[in-house]
Amino acid sequence: MSSSLVSTAVTVIGLGPMGRALAGAFVAAGVPITVWNRTPGRDRELVERGAIGAASAAEAVAASPQTVVCLVNYDATDAVLRQDTVTAALKGRTLVNLTADTPDRARDTGRWADEHGIRYLDGAVMTPTPTIGTRQAVLLFSGGQELYGEHRQVLDALGGSHTHLGEDVGRAAAYDIALLDIFWTSMTGYVHALALARAEGVSPRELAPFAQGIGAILPAIFQQTADDIENGSYSGEGNPLTSAVSTMTHVVHAAESHGIDTGVMRAAEGLARRTVALGHGTDGFSRIAEVLARR
Structure with a gap:
């Protein structure tokens, strides 16, 4: 990315693995950057590359018109950002929160920002640290469309594709939580499958290519399942729930x-059996989503 692409300064608070990746992408893009982390010393490599290390969070925030924060959760961001000196320094500036947490926490932070005159965007990083600053990065944002547009140029330094999901600041976190749900339940299923295969004398490396074959058929199934739920059809043609159970x-x-x-697997089987018991045995697996949403 050209060093002339971006000229607006930015502060990054939080220099864990993802925070360092974000800050590094800004440095590589030629963005004037100030960094701060609760644990001293993590800014050394970034400072050697041209970043400015701040002595305090308030000093870091005051150095730039926008601050990107990426900490472990919103308890951590609250502990840093809601200090009186930091809150005061943020007034009139833009806060882009790339910390992962729940949609409700994002909305609460948005309300707090409004109350203190802080311009707020929430976001989610959907790809691992090595992708940041490359074409493979995927980032989601929510909050004011105009505010997002104002800061889009500097955020482009983070690379990849960016999607603005709407004015509700909780939307990015909602996508993030739902997609993490897919990822972690899938990974749990995968490691369970590897344990089961190994117990049957099949090594993880032997199973992996066939597991990738399962992964390859999922995109079409994901889309069909989403269509079934949107349409309310819950089709069980070809694979009714009774067969799945x-x-x-x-x-x-x-x-x-x-x-x-x-x-x-007992939990998954239990959901399927409950759905069958409710009279949906001839429906497809998509019917479970409707049953889960019942109150």
């Missing part, structure tokens, strides 16, 4: 025969 039971029995914990 049968295959889940096979996994449970095989795993338990080796003494492998089946809590995750």
